[in-house]
Each structure stands twice: as C-alpha cells, then as structure tokens.
Amino acid sequence: MAKHVVPEAARRRRRPTRTGTVLSEEIIVDTALRVLREHGSTGLTARRLGAALGADPSTLYRYFAGMDELTRAIGDELMGRALDSWTATGDWRADLRALGRAIYGAYLAHPQAALLTASRVTGRPREIAVDEAILGILRGAGLPDPVAVRVYHAFIDQSLAFAALDAGSLALAAEARAQDEEMWQTAYARLPAESHPHIAATAALLARRMPHSAYPAALEMLLEHTAARLPAPDA
Amino acid sequence: MAKHVVPEAARRRRRPTRTGTVLSEEIIVDTALRVLREHGSTGLTARRLGAALGADPSTLYRYFAGMDELTRAIGDELMGRALDSWTATGDWRADLRALGRAIYGAYLAHPQAALLTASRVTGRPREIAVDEAILGILRGAGLPDPVAVRVYHAFIDQSLAFAALDAGSLALAAEARAQDEEMWQTAYARLPAESHPHIAATAALLARRMPHSAYPAALEMLLEHTAARLPAPDA
DNA sequence: CCCTTATGCCAACAGGGTTGACCTTATCTT
DNA sequence: AAGATAAGGTCAACCCTGTTGGCATAAGGG
Numbered sequence: 001m002a003k004h005v006v007p008e009a010a011r012r013r014r015r016p017t018r019t020g021t022v023l024s025e026e027i028i029v030d031t032a033l034r035v036l037r038e039h040g041s042t043g044l045t046a047r048r049l050g051a052a053l054g055a056d057p058s059t060l061y062r063y064f065a066g067m068d069e070l071t072r073a074i075g076d077e078l079m080g081r082a083l084d085s086w087t088a089t090g091d092w093r094a095d096l097r098a099l100g101r102a103i104y105g106a107y108l109a110h111p112q113a114a115l116l117t118a119s120r121v122t123g124r125p126r127e128i129a130v131d132e133a134i135l136g137i138l139r140g141a142g143l144p145d146p147v148a149v150r151v152y153h154a155f156i157d158q159s160l161a162f163a164a165l166d167a168g169s170l171a172l173a174a175e176a177r178a179q180d181e182e183m184w185q186t187a188y189a190r191l192p193a194e195s196h197p198h199i200a201a202t203a204a205l206l207a208r209r210m211p212h213s214a215y216p217a218a219l220e221m222l223l224e225h226t227a228a229r230l231p232a233p234d235a
Numbered sequence: 236m237a238k239h240v241v242p243e244a245a246r247r248r249r250r251p252t253r254t255g256t257v258l259s260e261e262i263i264v265d266t267a268l269r270v271l272r273e274h275g276s277t278g279l280t281a282r283r284l285g286a287a288l289g290a291d292p293s294t295l296y297r298y299f300a301g302m303d304e305l306t307r308a309i310g311d312e313l314m315g316r317a318l319d320s321w322t323a324t325g326d327w328r329a330d331l332r333a334l335g336r337a338i339y340g341a342y343l344a345h346p347q348a349a350l351l352t353a354s355r356v357t358g359r360p361r362e363i364a365v366d367e368a369i370l371g372i373l374r375g376a377g378l379p380d381p382v383a384v385r386v387y388h389a390f391i392d393q394s395l396a397f398a399a400l401d402a403g404s405l406a407l408a409a410e411a412r413a414q415d416e417e418m419w420q421t422a423y424a425r426l427p428a429e430s431h432p433h434i435a436a437t438a439a440l441l442a443r444r445m446p447h448s449a450y451p452a453a454l455e456m457l458l459e460h461t462a463a464r465l466p467a468p469d470a
Numbered sequence: 471c472c473c474t475t476a477t478g479c480c481a482a483c484a485g486g487g488t489t490g491a492c493c494t495t496a497t498c499t500t
Numbered sequence: 501a502a503g504a505t506a507a508g509g510t511c512a513a514c515c516c517t518g519t520t521g522g523c524a525t526a527a528g529g530g
Binding site for chain 1: 350353354355356358363366367370371374380381383384385388389392393395396397399400403404415418422423426431432433434436437440441444445448449452453456457459460
Binding site: 012016018058 | 475476477478480
C-alpha cells in the first residue's frame, strides 16, 4: 500500500491497470472532474473513481495520500484553468474584471468540483501564480501597497466565496434547481403584503433577479471602489 | 420507522428516551450545534447525535426526513439567531451594516455549522424574515425598487458567501489554522523576488492582513455603492 | 536476460446513513 | 377507571464509504 506517495515527476514505471489504461495524476484529476459532473459533489468516491479509471480504488493511494489530497489537486487544477483562460492587456480595470470572471468561470464550469474545493486554500503553485497576477495588476495600476493588498484580499476571497455559493445552486439536479428558482415565483410571491410588505412589493423583481448570480454586481462594486482610490485619474 | 415526519407543532405524545430526556426539534438542533462544535463540520453523524441525545440514531428520523433536512433546520436556526441579535434604529446605513455583521457573526459563531449550511437556501420562515428586513431597510432609505432588489441580492449573497468561506478556515483545528496563517509568513514570504516580484514586495503586508476576514471591507464597498445611488443626500 | 521494486489488485475493517419490524407508553375514548 | 390507538421510542440489518496490509506482476535498469 501507499507508505510513500511517489511525486508525479519521480514516476518511472507505469504499469497499466487491469483494463489497460495507464494512470497519471493528470488522468486521475480529469476523470475525477468527470465523475463529479456525473454524480454530483458528494458522488466522488474512491470506489467510483477507481471504476471510472478501470482501476482498483486502492490504486489511488499510490498517487494521493487520501481523498483530501486529491480534492486539493482538483482545486489547483481549476485555478490553473482560470489562469490559462486569461490574458493581460495592460488596462488594470479590464484585466481585473477579466481575471475575476476567469476564476469565477473556471469554478462554475465544474460546479460540483467547485463546491468541494472553493473554500480550500491549497498553497499550490498555480494558486500562487494567480495571487501574483492579481497583485501585479493592482500595483501596476498605481495603488499604494497597503491599498493593493486590501483590494487583493477582498477580490480573491469574493471571487472564491461567490463561486462556492453559486456552485451550490448550480450543482443541484436540474429539477431541484428549477424548484428552487420557482420558489421566488411561488412561495415568496404568495407572501401576504400584510406580513411581508417589502417582499410582496418587489416579488416580480425578485423572481427575475434571484435566479442569477450577484457576483458581477459585487465585482463592479469592487472595481468602482478601486478606481476611486487611484492616485492618478482612471483613464 | 419514519414514513411521515410529524411536524413539530402537531406533536402530542412525547415519550422519553431510554436515558430519560424528552426530545424536540429545538433540543435536537441545539445538541447538533454542540456536536458540530466538538467534532467538527464533518463530525455530525446520526450515530453521534443520537448518543449525545441519549437516543437511538433512528429516532432522529421521527423528527427529520434525513440528515439533509436536519442540516437545513440548523441553518434556519442560525438565521433566527442573527435576526434576534439585531435591532433597527432607522438609520439605513447603520442598520444594514449591523444586520450584515449579525448574519456574518451568527454563522461564524458556529463555524462548523456555517460550513455545513451557509450555501443552502432553506426557504424557511426565519430566512424569509431576514429577507424582508433587508428589503425594508433599502426601500425605507429611498432606493428605487430595482436598485433595492439588486443591492439586496448582492448583500445577502455576499454575507453568506463570506461566512461560508471564513468558516472554512475558522473550523480548522487550531494547529492546522495556525499552520495556514503561518504560510503567509513562511511559504509566501520566501518566494524569490525574481519569480514573484509582487508577492515578495508585499509579503509583510500580506502576512498581516490575510489572517483576517475580507468581509468588513466588502461590506463597506457595498454600503459606499448604495449611498451613491440614493436619490436624496445621505445625511 | 534477470532482479528489483514500483505499482497494481484483493480482502478486510471501522464507521457512515438509512430502513423495516418491533415494542412501549402517552393520550383519547368510553 | 379501563381499554384502544398509534406516536414515538428501540433494535438489527442493509449497503455505502475511506483506508490499509499483504500479495502479485511486469517495467526497466544492470
């Protein structure tokens, strides 16, 4: 069994599994993402992942110390995809907006995986790369370091926090999600104006807005705040 | 076993358990919060909760359809505590700030429970009461309904999202959390300036700020944004 | 071409949610 | 007051989970 987990770089012999597939961290993580999508955020089990790979569950422990370490590897993969899908232009506002949406988008592209990993800080290389990029944008725009660090902090936490929250509803089975969204058109819309005047007065607006994410609005607030703190004029 | 879960209000006979305690939804939820605090966010199990109540695990299914429904009841309890700890003053800005901190605070008072429930929308009475209160503040301040609904949405999602995120680190065992916070003084602080110039330049500031929550800063951004959209002057 | 050992497989363990059958006792009816 | 009813407790069992010790086998260095 797995006394030492051999780091990916040091692997020399790759013996094919019973069904012929040759394993690697990359293949395992990719397959885990697929299993998550198909079976939900609680559906990633060692046995199921093993079956999807055509391998025994215990084989996974040759690559990851446990399901927890696999989970962190999945999170780092999402961060990597976010960074890969982003390109800097030099315009701090456009860049920060794009990076925020890239992170948010990479996580929401795999809602079940996002739910599992968004609240974890891995400290892995690709996560660090994202942090460096954000700080680079803010300092490059001319923010004083203390302000840059404060905005960086709000930015990364906000992006991950909303990703996790929104992944929660997106990861629901289609019918359950529809039911949730209908709640704004039924349960909330039917509250009597005597007991709940404000909900009753805005029921139609709520039903239209609540099924969407609040992340874009929150992101714009952050950009607005940042622009107001730049020493030189924005444009 | 539990074909029908009898609603709390309709309960008539309360037979004491083997150890003499008389059960109720309230006692079960309170005990669940205690078990969560003592055993962590993944430590709430039917068997353990049963033991803590001095009852058979299967008894829980007389009160809740499953662990999932119990989880939602715990979430609603936190919402109720948030609302109870809050009092309106009539000053929209102070009220909204206080309500945000009340929600955030109620969840973080039970980080293990917050982790479990923050991303769940229960649609239960006390959650609805909070929604009504928020909308009341915003509409009372004079915001047009579409703006009020937009700000409401950002406000509630932001509060819950940050609560969940921060609960994640707070719920870690003390030593694990210390290790995480130290990472900003060690791993990040040691990154070479050649490869990570921006992190290296702000390492000291990061080490000081990152162990704290970004929620207060994000909340102020939202208040700032809201104030700028009021028809009449703020004060 | 053989030997070593990395890497895959098998079987088993403890602990998880959940359920069907059963029993006991609180409350209602007469 | 006694008896009937069924709510609400208990018990044992189901299948699932992560994880591990021992074993087998084939990849690749010498």
